[in-house]
Amino acid sequence: MSATYVAIITDGNGRWAQQRGLPVEQGHEAGADTVKARLRDAVDLGVRELTVYSFSTENWSRPQEEVGALMAMFSARILAETPELDAExxxxxxxxxxxxVNPELVEQMRWAEETTAANDRITLFVAFNYGGRAEILDAAERYSGGGEEAFRTLLYAPEMHDPDLVIRTSGEQRISNFLLWQSAYSELHFPEVLWPDFSRADFEEALAAYESRVRRFGSR
Incomplete structure (x- = not known):
């Protein structure tokens, strides 16, 4: 049993920077580099969908300077890396x-989605200005009945599969409002390593831990 659909709460960028006496922005840059590296590993390891928690609805409460730097980084990364990821x-x-969200950044996200829409090697879902409760509330406002499958069609990405495995780095053991609907039966893995240091070996260890478990989905 291999994990085909994986979601990661990429936690620990700030602590990683603090431990090294670096500005928090450098921690986020290092974390973004790790996302790209582990995305490539995910392809090698047979993962078909990788979802990363990059910016939550609660993160707006962080210092304005940090939020501004994050927005600038997202914009620069989308513009620079979309052609590269498209080619892969x-x-x-x-x-x-x-x-x-800044309309220019929204347009850049739309452009990246359109540019890569035909690709099928792996799907990278980036949870940006995301909250699990917000997603459920937004769907509920438009829901008029029909059961779980009808409700699913109203989520932000109806095509997203429920993650087999949710990983949260940095040793924290909580979900933090991430994929609350989709992760109802996901296996959870909480490595101690901070996200920028999360290596291919750590990824392989998480996938191996998943493979050793038995998923019953409420049955015996």
Missing amino acids: GVRMRFVGRREG
Whole structure:
């Protein structure tokens, strides 16, 4: 049993920078480099969908300087890396609320999605301005009945599969409002390593831990 659909709460960028006496922005840059590296490993390891938690609805409460630097980094990374990821067969999808986000950045996200829409090697879902409760509330406002499958069609990315495995780095053992609907039966893995230091070996260890478990989905 291998994990085909994996989601990661990429936690620990700030602590990684603090331990090294670096500005928090450098921690986020290092974390973004790790996302790209582990995305390539995911392809090698048979993962078909990788979802990363990059910016939550709660992160707006962080210092304005940090938020501004994060927005600038997202913009620069989208512009620089979309052609590269497109050439590697990566399909990009951004999940989260677009309201309140700089319109230029929203347009860049739309461009990245359109540019990579035909790719099928792996799908990278980037949870940006995302909150699990917000996603459920936004879907509930439009829901008029029909059961779980009808409700799923109203989520931010109806095509997203429920993750087999949710990884949270940095040793924290909580979900933090991430994929609350989709992760109802996901296996959870909490390595101690901070996200920028999360290596291919750490990824392989997480996948191996998943493979050793028995998923019953409520049955015996």
